[in-house]
Amino acid sequence: MAGAGAVGFPRELMVQRIQSLVEEGFWDALRRLKLDVLGTDDSPIPITGYYTPRQRRPMASFFNLRSGSLVPPSHNSVGDRNNCPVPGTLINTNNMRGFQNLDRVQLLKAEAKKILQDIVSGKVEEDPSVLLRFLVTSFADLKNWKVYYNVAFPSLVFNSRMTLLSLQPASKVLTKEEAASMHTSLQKWRASSETTVIPFFLVSISSDSSASIRQLKDWKACQGNYQKLLFGFYDHGCRSDFPGWVIRNYVAFLSIRWKIEKVQFFCYREYKGNPDLEQSLIGEASFPSPCGWDDPDFLPDAIGWEGINPGKGTKEMKPKEIDLQSMNPASQDEEKQLMHLKLMGWRHFPVNIDKLSHVRVLLLGAGTLGCEVARLLMTWGVRKLTVVDSNSVATSDLVKQSLYIDKDCGVPRVTAIVPHLKERCPAVDVEGIQMEIPVPGHPVSSSKMASVLDDCKHLQTLVAANDAVFLLTDKWESRWLPTLLCASENKIAISAVLGCDSYLVMRHGAGPGTSGGADEVITQIVNLSTEDALGHQRLGCCFCNDAASLINPIPYGTLPGLTSVASGKAVELFARMLHHPDEIHAPGDTAGMETEHQLGLLPHQLRGSLPKCVLSMELSNSSVNCTACSVAVLSEYRRRGLDFVMQAISYPTYLKDFTGISDLKRPDTCPKIPASISVNSDKISDVRCLLLGAGTLGCDVARILMDCGVRKLTVVDSGRVVVSNLARQSLYTSDDRGAPKATAILRHLVERCPSVDAQGIRMEIPMPGHPVSPGEAAGVLQDCERLKELVASHDAVFLLTDTRESRWLPTLLCTNENKIAITAALGYDSYLVMRHGAGPGISCEASSVATATDKLSTEDALGRQRLGCYFCNDVIAPVDSVSNRTLDQQCTVTRPGLASIASGRTADLFTRMLHHPDGIHALGEIAGTSSGHDHGLLPHQMRGSLSQYNLLTLLGYSSSNCTACSNAVLSEYRRSGMDFVMQVINEPTYLEDLTGLTDLMKSTSYSQVEWVDETDEDDFFEV
């Protein structure tokens, strides 16, 4: 507002603008507040800004916001002589669109209205700082560590002219005596903690030249007792020809509240902490009273957005942009990695990150399960890991054991695994220990006796030093000693066991409570109870019953995908257990139980089979005959310590005789190559798979497909690897930061399987309802064409992107080309894996497909009713689902183990489909029905939940209203080709009109349907 030509009086009262200075600490504090406390709440927040008179020559003072500013002034008494606390309002939106769409004119008016109300009510006299009220609008882009913001200092637009009659340095206006007295009084005012934070005040000068400073509320009291009265205020400005910004609201106050029409004012400025009467100004202004302001409904106009110059045309206001990445880069990586856990708290469950980061976990086994469990534990925020294994990495391990790469071959797993974990999560504290776990019933030669005893001692120490133990070894008997040690030490133990096509995941029960007075646990030998320390009956261990015999643990020949499913469940079970108040003592939940806990049920055992598509929950108590956790065994161990262990190791029948139960060793009935699956390895290695999405699902699915034998992979993704991806997206390491995922993934696939023929394509999948500008149209069209070619040149397409709308075009193309399409989608704690149905058969003896536009059948080429696609149940066309959403929705917040489980199911469904004689035309099967062929069940859809631990197989047919696979859509596509696609991209409602969804929605039954997005997709539907 400052301008040239400010000469001569009278002239219009013009002021010097005030500028904000927002410290990075403020935004960092907001980032934390948003992430940890506010979540999706975007209501206005009262905050505190700091105002100060000009301090230095020749600069104006800034209006400050700092890290402690995110509280209202009353909660925060950090004001001091250079920081007058001022109340403000922060409006932080949930997304960029919300930020852009804020009505800043109205917001400013609303703040101005508050100022006016405070003037009229007299509040200003009590607390003059409300005249300085300010407003901040922002969007804290937590994902990218950026903040966009604007600051406004609302100033009432006086509807009559304010005239400046004079303006001079105070030192020139005052007599020497007056100046000296004023200097002293001002110093006193500024030195007192009570008055120094009050930016508006009165200066009265009596006839004897003595000046005194008073508060505004004393105005009436000092009427008539002075010769001269100045209306003083702290002036941030530095100009000699203009007063500072705040005089405008001050004048408004004087006029409206006190009906003054002419004042002498005093612009107080400082230099080096002292009143600077050379630079402070005294002036005179007149202002006829404004009209209409007494009306309670009056909404005054206001100006004051930084970056807008009133009177010079309202320009587009550009937000200021702050990059927070330069702040504490050291701790930032860790914060980025933990963001998805914090986002879980926004709508679902407040994760105890502190507990997870401190829990010490011992992993026994660094093979197939060990790799996956270690990585998923890090995703859950676990940061203290110790890994024990005795083997080295073998070439054949690479496609199965997710962390190792070709250069690790021959290296001990425990040596190889450490850098692989650290390059995904630098904050992890991981130690690898090479050690063979002593097994019972395997006599050792006398020369090895000492080293076996050492191993036993070492394991004893390790179990004692950790809080939880994962039993992930291949060898069944190697779980005995750790199970015994965990039961004795009352440590959390989680077993994951893989059979050839089924798995067992269980948490062992707590150790026995001691019924005598407690000295050291180790001395409690005789009085062990069959109950745990809380008086609950102890849950069983993996040796307690025959549960485990249903699972035949074998080191080879497990179905690809099984590891991911079992690992995901093991880690979820662990995380759930840590969040249970009774932890290890928590009773086992059973299927169908009601639970209020946001993480759902906490079962004792989970058993599942891939080909049967079943998942069951079991509960069993500790057996009195158990060779590992029974009171008899534990008492003996506590009495004799490792002598007992060594005896069990050396004498094959000792444990059996001791407990009177059958041999520890399980019959190995599972053949080396699972007989139930006749693998057609040529078919698998020749099939060309197109993976859309190289994120969490993409990485896992690509890896598991290679384990299945797939060798031709094309991966499409448009993103780049960022730090927060590393924990969740299994293939990437910190070396990939900034690299396109489409190229980074290739290197990792080849590192694990040199014979893979993989290519990566960096491309954004065109999406409906994302209108493109004319300039972008050619590029988008090119992408559409390219995707079409890709679908045509592949045999199967995996839809693994994280938005709903990006699956639309591939779904349409696959249906049109009759290609296998498999969707995997994640909710917060549930997933969907489905194969789309075949494309429509043609009901005439038709020539080429392209010409057959009108006569599409509702049946497929085999005359079967077509199965549905991902969009068949929707009642709304896919549209832009990101721009208007909150961060947790944009990031698809899911429980960490979920992607792993869904990916395993996805690859497994695909291979089963590939081996089915009818392939894409195969009927959808439902669990519990006999499949009639030996490939196992081939469902249409599988929906699994981690809160209920259920798995549903569902069947749905192609809907005539479907926006992606209905004949209406296909006909239109075949007729108009990419013109049709481009129209859908540009016009969100076009698809709904075309498919009749618009009419459907108008009918009352659908009028209440709301947009259900992926993260809310926890409502199951059954067909």
Ligand SMILES: [Zn+2]
């Ligand atoms: Zn047991």
Ligand SMILES: [Zn+2]
């Ligand atoms: Zn459909």
